[in-house]
Amino acid sequence: MNKDFIYKYRYAIGGGLALAIIGVIVYINKKRIVKLGTDVVEYAQNKVWDIVSERNIEKLHPKVRDKARELINKAEKELGIKLRATSTLRTYAEQDKLYAQGRTTKGGIVTNARGGQSNHNFGTALDVVPIVNGQADWKTTADTWNKIANVGKSLGFKWGGDWKSFVDKPHFEMTFNNTLAQMRRKYESGEVEGGYVKLA
Numbered sequence: 001m002n003k004d005f006i007y008k009y010r011y012a013i014g015g016g017l018a019l020a021i022i023g024v025i026v027y028i029n030k031k032r033i034v035k036l037g038t039d040v041v042e043y044a045q046n047k048v049w050d051i052v053s054e055r056n057i058e059k060l061h062p063k064v065r066d067k068a069r070e071l072i073n074k075a076e077k078e079l080g081i082k083l084r085a086t087s088t089l090r091t092y093a094e095q096d097k098l099y100a101q102g103r104t105t106k107g108g109i110v111t112n113a114r115g116g117q118s119n120h121n122f123g124t125a126l127d128v129v130p131i132v133n134g135q136a137d138w139k140t141t142a143d144t145w146n147k148i149a150n151v152g153k154s155l156g157f158k159w160g161g162d163w164k165s166f167v168d169k170p171h172f173e174m175t176f177n178n179t180l181a182q183m184r185r186k187y188e189s190g191e192v193e194g195g196y197v198k199l200a
Helices: 003-029 051-057 062-079 092-100 142-154 180-188
Strands: 031-036 039-044 083-087 125-132 171-173
Touching (some): 051 083, 062 125, 062 142, 125 142
Antiparallel strands (some): 031 039, 083 125
16 A cells, blocks of 8 residues: 555545534534525525525514514415515615606616605515526516415515505515604604614
């Protein structure tokens, strides 16, 4: 048995042991590594199925985050529908830019709310879309949206599909008994904590 063989054998054993240790650590922490484009992200298994959604959910008001995760997880478990959170917190400027779409800029009209007139501006709303074969299905049937809405409402969300003036089926929000005017007043007068409006 030559020295090169012994060296390679020891190297292989050492490498295998290192991989085994890493595997145990990952198992104990209940985490897995997810590759998204050029980013490698640690993704906790007890959150939602989709790292894009998880990143967007993290932008929500702390009091809404877990309910948003529950909405996505329940839709998958009870309906077999994989939802993605596509839009959560928006700044006033981002809201104004969205409002301009279809009015003074290219595209179709997607909102009637200017900056400060949407619960997205306070991190208490999210938009979702079913993911089918890896693609967002914006042409989801009314029946499917109603099923998703029932899940959301059971968790305390209000659904944009119930609105009369501008039906917005992907939209779910929690107000904690605050009107938009109250949210806006709190935000603009500095009644915030950790960058978010105080809801109580």
